[in-house]
Amino acid sequence: MERVEHRACFGGWQDVYRHASSVLGCTMQFAVYLPPQAAHGPCPVLYWLSGLTCTEQNVITKAGAQRYAAEHGIILVAPDTSPRGEAVADADGYDLGQGAGFYVNATQAPWAANYRMYDYVVDELPALVEAGFPATDARAVSGHSMGGHGALVVALRNPGRYRSVSAFSPIVAPSQVPWGEKAFSAYLGEDREAWKRYDATELVKGAREKLPLLVDQGDADEFLHGQLRPELLQAAAAAAGHPLVLRLQPGYDHSYYFVASFIGEHIAHHASALRG
Amino acid sequence: MERVEHRACFGGWQDVYRHASSVLGCTMQFAVYLPPQAAHGPCPVLYWLSGLTCTEQNVITKAGAQRYAAEHGIILVAPDTSPRGEAVADADGYDLGQGAGFYVNATQAPWAANYRMYDYVVDELPALVEAGFPATDARAVSGHSMGGHGALVVALRNPGRYRSVSAFSPIVAPSQVPWGEKAFSAYLGEDREAWKRYDATELVKGAREKLPLLVDQGDADEFLHGQLRPELLQAAAAAAGHPLVLRLQPGYDHSYYFVASFIGEHIAHHASALRG
Numbered sequence: 139m140e141r142v143e144h145r146a147c148f149g150g151w152q153d154v155y156r157h158a159s160s161v162l163g164c165t166m167q168f169a170v171y172l173p174p175q176a177a178h179g180p181c182p183v184l185y186w187l188s189g190l191t192c193t194e195q196n197v198i199t200k201a202g203a204q205r206y207a208a209e210h211g212i213i214l215v216a217p218d219t220s221p222r223g224e225a226v227a228d229a230d231g232y233d234l235g236q237g238a239g240f241y242v243n244a245t246q247a248p249w250a251a252n253y254r255m256y257d258y259v260v261d262e263l264p265a266l267v268e269a270g271f272p273a274t275d276a277r278a279v280s281g282h283s284m285g286g287h288g289a290l291v292v293a294l295r296n297p298g299r300y301r302s303v304s305a306f307s308p309i310v311a312p313s314q315v316p317w318g319e320k321a322f323s324a325y326l327g328e329d330r331e332a333w334k335r336y337d338a339t340e341l342v343k344g345a346r347e348k349l350p351l352l353v354d355q356g357d358a359d360e361f362l363h364g365q366l367r368p369e370l371l372q373a374a375a376a377a378a379g380h381p382l383v384l385r386l387q388p389g390y391d392h393s394y395y396f397v398a399s400f401i402g403e404h405i406a407h408h409a410s411a412l413r414g
Numbered sequence: 415m416e417r418v419e420h421r422a423c424f425g426g427w428q429d430v431y432r433h434a435s436s437v438l439g440c441t442m443q444f445a446v447y448l449p450p451q452a453a454h455g456p457c458p459v460l461y462w463l464s465g466l467t468c469t470e471q472n473v474i475t476k477a478g479a480q481r482y483a484a485e486h487g488i489i490l491v492a493p494d495t496s497p498r499g500e501a502v503a504d505a506d507g508y509d510l511g512q513g514a515g516f517y518v519n520a521t522q523a524p525w526a527a528n529y530r531m532y533d534y535v536v537d538e539l540p541a542l543v544e545a546g547f548p549a550t551d552a553r554a555v556s557g558h559s560m561g562g563h564g565a566l567v568v569a570l571r572n573p574g575r576y577r578s579v580s581a582f583s584p585i586v587a588p589s590q591v592p593w594g595e596k597a598f599s600a601y602l603g604e605d606r607e608a609w610k611r612y613d614a615t616e617l618v619k620g621a622r623e624k625l626p627l628l629v630d631q632g633d634a635d636e637f638l639h640g641q642l643r644p645e646l647l648q649a650a651a652a653a654a655g656h657p658l659v660l661r662l663q664p665g666y667d668h669s670y671y672f673v674a675s676f677i678g679e680h681i682a683h684h685a686s687a688l689r690g
Contacts, residue, residue, distance in 0.1 A: 146634065146665035148675045202478030202674065358422065389422035398478065399424045 139270060142167065148208040149174040152198055161262040162221040163252050168263060169194040170271060171204050175211035180274045182301075182412035183267060184405065186216040187259065187281030187288040190317070191237045193218050197282075200394035206402045210409035213273050217263055219284065221252035233317055234324055240312070241288030242336045244325035253325055256336070260292050260299070278302040278408040282397055283361075284309055284317070290338035290351065290371075297347035302411035304352035304404045306397050307359055310371035311339040317365050339374045342382075350381040352407055354400050356390025415546060418443065424484040425450040428474055437538040438497040439528050444539065445470040446547060447480050451487035456550045458577075458688035459543060460681065462492040463535065463557030463564040466593070467513045469494050473558075476670035482678045486685035489549050493539055495560065497528035509593055510600055516588070517564030518612045520601035529601055532612070536568050536575070554684040558582040558673055559637075560593070566614035566627065566647075573623035578687035580628035580680045582673050583635055586647035587615040593641050615650045618658075626657040628683055630676050632666025 143154035150173040159166045175181050184207070186197050194216045197203065207214050220226075220239030227248040229235035244253035267273050279300050281289035286308025293303035312318020313333045322333045334340040342351075355368050362368075368384055375382040390396040419430035426449040435442045451457055460483070462473050470492045473479065483490050496502075496515030503524040505511035520529035543549050553576050557565035562584025569579035588594020589609045598609045610616040618627075631644050638644075644660055651658040666672040 145667055145669055145671045146632070146663075146675070147671040152671055199670070200475050202481065204671075204674070205478065205678075356422070387422075391421055393421055394475070395421045395423040395428055395480075398480070399422070402481075 139266070147171065148204045150176065150204065150208055152204060154194060157266065159221070159258060159262060161254050161258045164221045164223045164226050166222065167194050167218055169198045169214075169216040170267070171198065171207050171214040172271065173208045173211050173213065176213060176272045180272045181211050181213045182276035182278070183213045183215055183264075183273045184408050184412070185259065185263070185277065185279045186214060187241060187279065187285030188216065188219050189281070189283030189285050190219070191232050192285075193237070196394065200398065201401050202398045203401045203405060206405035210405060210413070212405065212409055212412060213271065215263065215267055217259060220255060226252045229324070234321055238284065238321060240284060240321045240325065240336070241291060242322070242325050245332070246325060246327045249325050255288075256292070259288065260296060276301055276412045278412055280304040280306070280404055280408065281308070282306040283392065286353070287312055287338060291336050291341060293349055294338060294341040294345050295335065297349075300349070302408045303349055304407060306354050306400070307356060307361070307366055307392055308338070308353060308368075309366060310368055311337060313337045313340065314370065315365045315367060339370045342371065342374045342380045343378050345378070345380060348380055350383065351375065352404065353382065353384045354404070355384065355386055356392065356396045357386045357388050358390060359392045361392055415542070423447065424480045426452065426480070426484055428480060430470060433542065435497070435534060435538060437530050437534045440497045440499045440502050442494055442498065443470050444494065445474045445492040446543070447474065447483055447490040448547065449484045449487050449489065452489060452548045456548045457487050457489045458552035458554070459489045459491055459540070459549045460684050460688070461535065461539070461553065461555045462490060463517060463555065463561030464492060464495050465557070465559030465561050466495070467508045469513075472670065476674065477677050478674045479677045479681060482681035486681060486689070488681065488685055488688060489547065491539065491543055493535060496531060502528045505600070510597055514560065514597060516560060516597045516601060516612070517567060518598070518601050521608070522601060522603045525601050532568070535564065536572060552577055552688045554578040554688055556580045556582070556680055556684065557584070559668065560585055562629070563588055563614060567612050567617060569625055570614060570617040570621050571611065573625075576625070578684045579625055580683060582630050582676070583632060583637070583642055583668055584614070584629060584644075585642060586644055587613060589613045589616065590646065591641045591643060615646045618647065618650045618656045619654050621654070621656060624656055626659065627651065628680065629658065629660045630680070631660065631662055632668065632672045633662045633664050634666060635668045637668055
């Protein structure tokens with residue numbers, strides 16, 4: 139693991155690391171914000187999963203999350219959104235291939251060789267973080283758009299592994315919208331049964347653990363009705379008796395201005411689960 | 415004036431406008447953050463001047479300033495850093511020409527035709543803002559690096575025009591450092607007497623109004639000893655009896671992670687001057 143960025147920020151350190159991922163078979167970067175409290179002892183960790191086209195940089199430069207992480211003593215970890223590199227399969231367009239891993243383990247060629255972001259996020263990255271940083275094994279997960287989908291999926295599929303979960307503008311039902319249909323067809327093939335394990339609206343129907351879901355969604359989001367459709371998750375959660383707080387935020391769009399406006403409330407929510 | 419971006423942010427609006435600048439003779443963009451309070455009545459304005467290579471986008475995406483502006487009810491206005499366009503003179507390199515206006519009125523060819531950022535920032539832009547937005551004429555000014563230089567210069571040269579001034583990592587003595595010598599030679603010519611009117615360390619010696627200067631500077635800033643040299647301003651202010659709070663912040667570099675970490679304190683400082 140090699141540190142490639144190291145910047146003082148709100149009394150702590152905003153770092154970026156590069157490492158060889160055995161799960162993904164390529165070199166990856168991830169960002170770690172170490173709050174001031176981490177200099178004195180281990181802190182719990184909030185994993186942030188980013189959206190289409192993003193790297194680890196977007197959230198650390200645009201969300202303003204470090205302030206709240208410093209207040210609450212929480213480490214923030216932000217991986218990249220796909221395997222990377224010239225030897226890794228890619229596609230034209232922003233919504234498939236590099237920058238668009240969708241947090242699945244691909245089963246179809248040519249993607250299966252490297253596109254195992256689910257295992258990377260659930261297993262390899264936390265193992266690395268908990269061994270290499272002053273981190274406890276208290277974990278929370280959040281994300282934006284494709285990353286909101288990822289956060290909901292990894293939390294719903296792994297009871298006990300995350301103390302809390304939240305999402306901004308998530309793709310709640312990828313099996314039913316164009317972004318998800320394109321990506322899942324490529325990564326998972328045409329058998330839609332296989333898609334259900336990566337679809338929060340499907341997973342919520344049978345979740346063993348009723349971990350409360352916190353979802354913020356801007357009502358001026360340009361992707362709201364075509365790609366995000368939070369009402370599908372809402373209906374499924376209601377039918378399953380799964381606790382969901384879905385907040386429609388008036389006027390907000392899909393950008394990081396929206397994330398920045400509410401990330402403080404999300405981090406407070408995670409802090410009370412992680413430190414409570 | 416045409417609005418080209420409009421995004422909900424912390425209960426207010428992060429907008430970007432395009433207009434034809436008569437002072438600069440080209441089309442310009444500037445950013446305006448309208449806090450929630452601006453929906454109910456006029457608010458005071460903090461002008462933010464950015465550094466080399468920046469446009470109006472850097473501070474609005476990276477500084478996290480909107481949160482504090484919303485708390486205090488302050489409008490934030492961020493201009494671009496130079497005239498722009500194919501018809502506007504430019505140079506190779508990031509530190510002269512477009513993106514590097516240095517907040518002067520150029521007197522030398524080919525720059526004199528468009529490079530009048532001093533007049534734009536002091537006169538044209540505030541007139542536009544105060545006529546077109548719910549803004550009072552209570553003004554403050556701050557900035558980063560080249561923009562910290564700009565903030566100190568416009569405040570020191572215009573007694574009564576700004577209620578408060580602050581700067582992050584400013585070029586306090588452009589006449590004595592490579593960035594300033596290159597830019598001032600090009601824009602103002604070789605007569606160094608003309609440079610003094612754009613040099614905070616010179617201006618502080620004769621300032622009529624003793625407006626307190628607040629300066630934050632990271633001690634791990636890669637430009638500290640070669641380009642910024644805050645000790646030159648400190649010595650001049652001490653000799654002139656001009657109030658200066660210079661804070662050397664341990665570990666911080668020249669990036670927006672530094673600005674983000676302390677912009678809240680600066681906005682609180684400006685708010686007490688603007689609303690006090």
